[in-house]
Amino acid sequence: MVTSQHAGPRTGSGPARAPGRASRRRDAAYPYALYLPAAVVFGVVFLVPTAMAFYFALTRWTLFDSTFVGLDNFRDFLAEQNLSIGFGNTLFYAVLTSGLKVVLGLLLGVLLTSRLRLRGFLRSVVFFPTLVSTVAVGITFSMLLKPDTGLVNEALAVVGVDGRDWLGDATTALLSVALVDVWKGVGLATVIYIAGIMSIPAEYYQAVAVDGGGAWHRFRHITLPLSRPATYSVIILSFIGGLRSFDLIWTMTRGGPGFTSDTIASIIYKQYQAGFFGLSTAGNVLLFLVVTVIAVPLNHFLGKRQVAA
Template structure:
């Protein structure tokens, strides 16, 4: 009677068989229908309004009638000088505010990550404007910077400096609102940079100290490269907020004087007020395209740099 001895399966084959089974088990930790509510909300609250906006931007519509006119609204949008001015102001405002928030946030982050007296109090003071209402901040600065009765100009005149027409002068209105926006938003940028600096391992700084690197060399060769993820976050958030800004501008200047401080969002709102619904819808589509065309490539580039660094 012969006996057949079964050969044991090799550990390599058993491991190979176990991997597909493990991969199948880990493929979907939740049932697919768990994602159904989020998909429904996405379709109702984002996809359907986006498609509807694209359609209504090609029409002359009211609450009771719709007339298809093709791309006439877009042609008119870029032919009207006030609308073109708002388009240009959007880029000026966004790049000024985001650039200043990145630079000032980085400086404050470095300062408030060091051992200084009153560090906790200073952090609270810088971050407090982020918590304040945007409309409330706008009204407050509109009163403070009033060219005639404002306390800022009264103080400047008391020391012999003629106060400017902060939000009434076409040359300074947009930059005045940008300055207020920077004051309100730099606290969030500072907080993100502080979080990024705290996450940097101290071993790098200790090694640099052993090698004899000074503070400037340490900042440029260790701190700044390792802050790439935080920098990318601040740049993207600040730029998105600047491109979509409306409430602060409306609270202080309402786009004035004239159209000198208008941005795309305030232009769109004014067109809705005037009853040009199709034109204002086209402006909304233009704003959406502008934000997407800038943010998505920039996000890809910044995230790629963060991974490489």
Template sequence: MNKVIKRTYSYTFLLPAAVIYLVIFIVPTVMSFFFSMTRWTLFDWKFIGFDNFVMFFEEASLRIGFQNTLIYAVVTCALKVVIGLLLGVFLTSKIRVRGYLRSVVFFPALVSTIAVGIAFSKMMHPTYGLINKALAWFGIPAVDWLGNTDIALLSVALTDVWKGVGFATVIFIAGILSIPEEYYEALQIDGGNSYNKFWHIIVPLSRPATNTVIIFAFIGGLRSFDLIWSMTGGGPGFATDVIASIIYKQYQAGFYGLSTAGNVILFVVVALFAYPLQYFLNRREVEL
């Protein structure tokens, strides 16, 4: 009897969190699945089965959206991992101003994504943008960063990296600082140099941090919308359209059921990529 009372008493502390999770996540998720199979407005709905999903997959720009989403996720994830690791190594070295530099690197992560998108869209303007003006000093001709279909998606991706690499760097700093000093001392005794330190100690022993950055960055890339929309609106043409922007355009057009079905599909796509990736990375970590 006492065990039951103690267990019940313990669970009561979890009840507030469970209620919040139920209201904020579970209920909206179930409602989304339901309304994805309806034609609904703010005042009425009609059940139509899987018609919304069929219509969504018939969307002309969907193939380009899927392609752009994967490219965007891979590019931003790879650059955040590489640059974040290099900055993490640099900012854990013995430099006097490393505390200040850590703040500078992390600062973009604190700025509103919409504000960053608007600012960079102005800076990348082909005529009066600061980036092209800076290139002009070196005799380099102006580039239409967001109007050229060949480089528009890459331009937005690089902006995303600028904003998000600070978060990745903080994770890498924590991972590097958690490595025991004994490894460095053993390397020094064996006559190892900075190259050996990086490849044989920091890279393998900071793998948990690397895995965390990969998962967060890749999932964030798959779900990205606000930065892309504030910079290009999905244009020029469909050059920077991703799944999320296609969903938003359908919502703007008043196809609420169709856009809800798109959100369900995006949820499934993220899950299909995230869970196998997490399983693979965690298994590699255990093997090491």
């Protein structure tokens, strides 16, 4: 029997061993180490400020001092006489703006994925308002909606329609701001819908065409149901944005006339302006809880609908 004279190098005196427990732990921990930078940023930017907000909501504080008062700030904020108006306005604003963004975004998405000659240019035009500063949009439309010199009322006068004080009338102030918000934000909704529609396989549309279906059948049986993920994304983003909306409302109406267009965010800001920092912090915590209580179940419900579909 011939034996090899040139065996390969050996690293130990015994047979090769399976990786030890420490090595397996190191291999298992390696993917989580990749999450560490994002976890640090998330903790510093979100978790730490959130924890500090919950603490300062329980105090009366200034820049250099704080006094613990327990739940007094929450009780005082909930006793705010305009809070019920602000809460109702917030829900109305969020539902209206998110609903219009879904409808208009879907229609524009269908239009801008069709065979239009100027399709690329029109996509840029629709998305452009999203890039403009919200404060700049608010100031611009405040000028356009002025009752005497605004371009909107002058254009209505040309066709024989009497304009009104859109931002000074309690019945139209919040509605006017909401429509401006839709004009500014529908571009993002449209882009989401364009991405969703373009991901639908062309074979589905070809099958409808073979069966003799027209444009309505393509929209009803293919585009609408298969763009549900885009619809859910637009609903969640728009609804949360509507609940938190402040800058456009403050720029255009400052919650007026009176308190008729106040939202929870504008009420919080007014408390901050008055120097009630602990009270405004408690309001921010309550707004955070309201958004969470509404958005989390809504996201869960829409997620279940998407899986079921």
